[in-house]
Amino acid sequence: IEEGDNQAVYDMVAPLHPADIAELFAQAPVEIRRPLAAAITDLMSGEVISEMNEWVREDLLKSLTGQEVANIIAQLDLDDAVVIVSELDAQKQQETLQALSSEDRAAIERALSFPLESAGRMMQRNLVAVHENMSVGDVIHYLRQNDDLTTDFWEVFVVDPSHRPIGTCKLSKLLRMPRHALIQDIMQPEQTLIPVTMDQEEVALRFQKYGLISAAVVDESGRLVGMITVDDIIHIIRDEADEDILKLSGAGDGDINEPVLDSYKSRVRWLITNLGTALVASTIIGFFEGTIARMVELATLMPIVAGVGGNAGSQTMAVTVRALATNQLTASNCVRSITRELRIALLNGLTVAxxxxxxxxxxxxxxxxxxxxxxxIMSNIIIGGLAGVLVPLTFDRAGSDPAVASSIFVTMTTDAMGFLTFLGLATVSGLTGA
Amino acid sequence: IEEGDNQAVYDMVAPLHPADIAELFAQAPVEIRRPLAAAITDLMSGEVISEMNEWVREDLLKSLTGQEVANIIAQLDLDDAVVIVSELDAQKQQETLQALSSEDRAAIERALSFPLESAGRMMQRNLVAVHENMSVGDVIHYLRQNDDLTTDFWEVFVVDPSHRPIGTCKLSKLLRMPRHALIQDIMQPEQTLIPVTMDQEEVALRFQKYGLISAAVVDESGRLVGMITVDDIIHIIRDEADEDILKLSGAGDGDINEPVLDSYKSRVRWLITNLGTALVASTIIGFFEGTIARMVELATLMPIVAGVGGNAGSQTMAVTVRALATNQLTASNCVRSITRELRIALLNGLTVAxxxxxxxxxxxxxxxxxxxxxxxIMSNIIIGGLAGVLVPLTFDRAGSDPAVASSIFVTMTTDAMGFLTFLGLATVSGLTGA
Structure with missing residues (x-):
């Protein structure tokens, strides 16, 4: 189909949802993507672009001029626009910003000034804020009069005269109240303000915990500057959990659309590190070459001890990393968790032994x-269990991400200790007759 | 604080959000949880119970009678009530259902009749459905008159005379339109109906893809029977991603509040399986005992070949499992993905070698x-890369969950092939002078 007949392609794609069109690009082979985009130019709405896989999008946008990118961005919500602009290389970014209206440019530049992955980058500025002393009728009137307001909102924010959020009111409540009721009497007092600098993972946890649908973002002086809605949070929750899986195995960004060279770079770094830690285990075996030479069966059995211990370590580590990421594991239950893992490790160790x-x-x-x-094997399973909980906890306490480096250290520990206990015990027990 | 002075405890807990009270229970040591619950009985709202970690809740509910559980359940939305009832043991479940009003009982029994983790279990029945020929004014009037309607809704569903959903209308849109506009003119035609039997993971992917805030659930004959809202989806997205991490490492349910014996049972099964696969590798080494006896350094080096290959396999596997779980990897790009992984593996293999x-x-x-x-090591990294993509793909094609068993098979392959290539090459190359 992709060879020539643009009209036929257009007719097939036209009835699809923007998210489906975006997916079509990811599914299509690389060489077909640009011709496809050319065949359906006027279907390539901002929404299609913003739903696209980031690698697919980056590749497509490379072929566009700054002006063309700017035209796409002008259609988007601020949060989506910011994501796309931040992916462009420096020169294209400059061109694109120049081509935007000064208002859009200022908004994007302000958002880009916030740290990566912070609330300030995720928020939208299109929100509905009303004063506390307005009545329900006033609010409805205000909404009907202002055609340029967004329709993507689920709650209105109630602000005091200095524009500080003091409460929210669900639209469903607004609709059900008599017109003369005052907003300040029906609003829910605000409990969950998000500072612009809050990390996106933290924002996502708040949304999950309190079941939020949207939340007010405030600047340093407590003034309402934006809103974050739950649909943006969904992507973050998935991405953060994905990240943890991929980091645990050192697979970098781990997207199947990432260019081969980028994947190679992030993965090979991990493999080389792994080579280094494998050396530690290897050195330990080296100490016992005499023992092995006397009883070569030991070489046959030693990978079992190391491997099963490593597995026990990974189990505990996966549990710990996720509990840390979701704030379930804190100072107050940390000792309890260690004891718990130790008891499981004892039971596992006894059974496997x-x-x-x-x-x-x-x-x-x-x-x-x-x-x-x-x-x-019993010692090594217990060592694995302890390492699986202590290593991520230590990284977390030290302020670094437990998902990144834990698995290297846990595997190194269980490999090294597995060989050491097994070959060591074999030597001192007189098994090999030395 | 927890020893005696209930009033003081009550005063401290009273100002907290239900989700915070629920978290307090998870953080508190096990023996304190029941006295704590007793001290703050009238703060133990349905919301607190439903926000609780499932293991903590299960333990607390054990001490209550069926009547007491029923009182809690009567306050909850249907979806939360179903979760709690399904966790009770058979006898308590019976008692609880008896103690409920016949209407609640019927609704819960109907929900329980749907398969585990299906849309039918997640949906709420409290929703707002209006007829297509109503005007905006009629809808607002209807909402104001019916006090017993839920306030937790963000869209109204538009249905035809036989109660089939034909569209949705955001509340924000409803508020902004003149009172005389007809619903059928302003609604969005329905694109995303969820059948009651759809799996929750599939439901979550739809919400993500189309950025939904709520969706209509329909029965076999296409009639509107319930609604799913985005706040329930958030938990599912997190749980499903967590599950994949934990399954990949065989850590079972992997919740830090799970009883030790339950964790032990799920993990030890995996460790024993792992013992079996380690035997395969071990047997291969056994074939080469003669080679090792002639050159004991080989025993020192062989874990490096197996370990680094295993790591390369895990990287590819993590990427593949996530791509499959998020529907990014399909029949149309499967060959491309395999080629991609092969190229990365070649580069990695060359570098590490x-x-x-x-x-x-x-x-x-x-x-x-x-x-x-x-x-x-180069062969083993390539083998690992191939196994990492082919094993999960095969499981997926065969209809089983790729996250569960892939890692055992990938590790077995890289271990076995690592030892085989290294020791085999050492033997045939004449390195050991045989």
Whole structure:
């Protein structure tokens, strides 16, 4: 279809929802994307662009001039516009900003001045704010008169004379009250103001916890400067959880549309680091070369001890990282969590030691070897369990993201300790007759 | 504070938001939770209970009678009530349902008849549906007259005479239109009807994709039976992403409030499985005992080849599992994804092989050993990359959840192939002089 007949393509795409058109681009092979865009230019609304996967979009926007990008951006809500502008390279960004109306430019530049991933970058400026002493009838009248107001709002914000938010009123409540009721009597007092500098992850947690649909964003002096709505939060919640999965495995941005070279760069860094930590384990084995030479079966069994311990560590780590990310794990229940993981690790260790011990006995008929491997795997599962909770907690306490580096350290610990306990016990127990 | 002075406790807790009270319970040590609940009985609103962590709640509800649970449930929205009832054991569930009004009981029993995690279980029945030929004024009048309608709605659903949804109208739009405008002229035609049996993950993806705030749920005959709102979706998005992290590491439910025995059961199953797959790798090493006996350094180096390959596999797997979960990876771009991962794996393999080769040369001054280890790690990174994309894709194609079992198979593959390529190459290359 993509070879020539633009009209046919256009007719097929026209009835689709903007989000579906955006998805179509991600699904289409790279070389077809630009011709496709050309065939359906007037369907390429701002909404399609802003729904697009960021890598697909970046690639498409490269072929446009600053003026063309500016035309797209002028149709968008501030928060979506900011995302797109911040993805452009410096020169294109400059051109685009020049081509915008001075009002849009000022708004975008102000948003860009806030830190990355902060509330200030996510907020929209199109919101409805009313004064506390207006009546329901006044508010409805105000809404009907002002055609240029957004329709994407679910609550009106009530502000005092110095434009500080003091409450919110759901539209459903507004509609159900008699016209003479005063806003200040029916509003809910504001409990959840979001400072412009708050991190987006924190904002998302607030929305989840209090079941918010929209929230007021305030500047340093407490004045209402914007609003964040729940539909923007949904993307953040998914992205933050995705990030944790991908960081735990060192897969970088991890988007299937990311250019190969970018993925390579972020992943190879992790693999090289992993090579370094594997060296630690390797060095430990090196100390016991004599032991292995005397009983080569040890080389066969040692990866089991290290591997299962590593797995026990990853389990605990996944639980801990997510509990930290969702603010469930705090100073007050941290000791309890460590004790909990320790108890689980003890049970797991005992069970696995019995199974592995029984298996070893059946194969080798060697009591000492059975004892050594059972004891080693039990210690290593307990070590893994402890490392899985302590490593992320330590990173979190130190102020760095526990998802990024924890898994390297946990695996290094369980590998190193697995080989050390197993080969060490084999040596000192006299198993190899030394 | 928790020892005696109930009044003081009450005064401290009273000003908190229900979600904060719920969190307080999760943070408090287990033995304090019941006395705390007793001290603040009349603050224990349905909202507090429904915001609670499920394990904490389950434990608290055990001490209540069916009648007491029913009193709590009567205050809740249907979707929250269904969650709580479904968590009770069979006998308590029966008692609770008996104690409810027949109307509530019927609604809950109907919801429970839908499959677990389906739209039918998540939906609320409190919604506002209006006829297409009503005017804006009629709708506002209807809303003002019916005091028992919910205030938790953001859109009204427009239905035809047989109660099939044909469109929605945002409240913001309703407020801005003149009273005489007809609903059918200002509504948006309905694009996203949710069948009662749709899986919650699918529902969440629709909400994300189309930026929905609420959606109509319809039964088999297309009639409007309920509504799902975005605040319920937020929890699902987080839970589903969390699940994937936890499944990938075999950590079961992975909640820090889960009882130790439950966690133990789900995790130990995984560790035992892991023991089985580790045996495969171990058996492969066993074939090469002769080789290792002749050159014990091989035992020192072999975990590096297996470990780094395993890491490369996990990276690819994390990316693939998330892309599958978010519907980004489909039949049409599956071949492209495999090629993409293969190219990244080639680059990664080349880089790591150079680094490790150089290191091996510096330590051992053995050209053949250097060649063997470089070739082995490069193959294993490529194998890991392929397994990381092919294993989850195969599970997905076969209709099972790729997050659950992929990581076991990927690790087994990279471990087994890592040992096989390294020790195999060492043997056939004549490195050990055999």
């Amino acid at each position: 019995c199974v592995l011990g029984a298996g070893t006995w059946l194969v080798f008929h060697n009591v000492l070897l059975t004892e050594v491997i059972a004891l080693a | 150079c680094v490790l080769g150089a290191g091996t040369w510096l330590v051992f001054h053995n050209v053949l050993l250097t060649e063997v280890i470089a070739l082995a």
